[in-house]
Amino acid sequence: MGITVENLTKRYGPQLAVNQLSFTASQGGVLGFLGPNGAGKTTSLRMIAGLLRPDQGKVYYGDLDIWAHPAEARRSIGYLPETNPLYPDLYVYEILSFYAKIHNVSGSRVDAVIEQVGLGQESNKKIKQLSKGFRQRVGLGIAILHDPKILILDEPISGLDPNQLSGIRQLIRELAREKTILFSSHILSEVEQVCDRVLIIYKGELRVIDSLERLQAEQDGRQVIVAEVDSEVPAESLSAISTMDYCEKLAPGKLRLVAHPGADMRKDLYQWSVQAGVVLLESRVEQTSVASLFEKLTK
Numbered sequence: 001m002g003i004t005v006e007n008l009t010k011r012y013g014p015q016l017a018v019n020q021l022s023f024t025a026s027q028g029g030v031l032g033f034l035g036p037n038g039a040g041k042t043t044s045l046r047m048i049a050g051l052l053r054p055d056q057g058k059v060y061y062g063d064l065d066i067w068a069h070p071a072e073a074r075r076s077i078g079y080l081p082e083t084n085p086l087y088p089d090l091y092v093y094e095i096l097s098f099y100a101k102i103h104n105v106s107g108s109r110v111d112a113v114i115e116q117v118g119l120g121q122e123s124n125k126k127i128k129q130l131s132k133g134f135r136q137r138v139g140l141g142i143a144i145l146h147d148p149k150i151l152i153l154d155e156p157i158s159g160l161d162p163n164q165l166s167g168i169r170q171l172i173r174e175l176a177r178e179k180t181i182l183f184s185s186h187i188l189s190e191v192e193q194v195c196d197r198v199l200i201i202y203k204g205e206l207r208v209i210d211s212l213e214r215l216q217a218e219q220d221g222r223q224v225i226v227a228e229v230d231s232e233v234p235a236e237s238l239s240a241i242s243t244m245d246y247c248e249k250l251a252p253g254k255l256r257l258v259a260h261p262g263a264d265m266r267k268d269l270y271q272w273s274v275q276a277g278v279v280l281l282e283s284r285v286e287q288t289s290v291a292s293l294f295e296k297l298t299k
């Protein structure tokens, strides 16, 4: 089941926390939500998980409009919050059984999940006796108990030691074989090792969304231009820019264009805007590598 997000917007009082966020995540695989502290990751993920009502915009799981059909949507979603509120005095088995009752799933499912998330050895320990990595596994276990098709993980691996990290990464990759996963982090290297695609968000706005391979390919020095035009343009019309390899829509009227290796798109972009009858409000050449893109955003 894929996810479609359209123009999600959220304000907290005067502060615009998320502004017109739009993207799609097709079924299966991990989409990394990358951005510095305060960028709007948690706010976005909670809106996408159906836990926080957006001021504007829509979220679809497959064809299902989640705010129009919240009960149906809830069955399809598992959410691991950034601060996982686990009850310290409960045993691992107890807490999972408690959530199993809420979701109306069987005791045998609890046993299966305990094995799947690698908690077999720890199931008779209390939550407070577990390391941070194992607590995250309990949180993941709770999130997948009802076998949701979509999994949203808010900073699932921040603060884990290297041994725990590799275990959780592997687990997320295994889950991604059959689920669509959104995974947030403010650390690039975490995202690079787990995600197929990355979305970079900064000050509540989408800056880039692409496959890691394509972002890495841009490190060969391809030109990237972020352009803003005064009206929505059909993607086909951009194919007239012969120096352009591909283009992504970042927001209505906001485009990110990537050139063929060695090509300069500036003149073609201007000529295209004249021919297409749109006003080019802004166009700027971006740095191209994933690391430099992210560095620029996190400074």
Ligand SMILES: Nc1ncnc2c1ncn2[C@@H]1O[C@H](COP(=O)(O)OP(=O)(O)OP(=O)(O)O)[C@@H](O)[C@H]1O
Pocket: 012, 015, 017, 035, 036, 037, 038, 039, 040, 041, 042, 043, 044, 082, 186
């Ligand atoms: N309940 C709230 N009331 C007021 N402002 C809020 C609230 N929650 C978040 N914000 C603000 O909205 C902005 C986005 O916050 P959000 O938690 O979504 O960012 P984030 O990218 O998840 O950050 P972090 O990596 O630090 O968790 C921040 O400036 C934050 O201070």
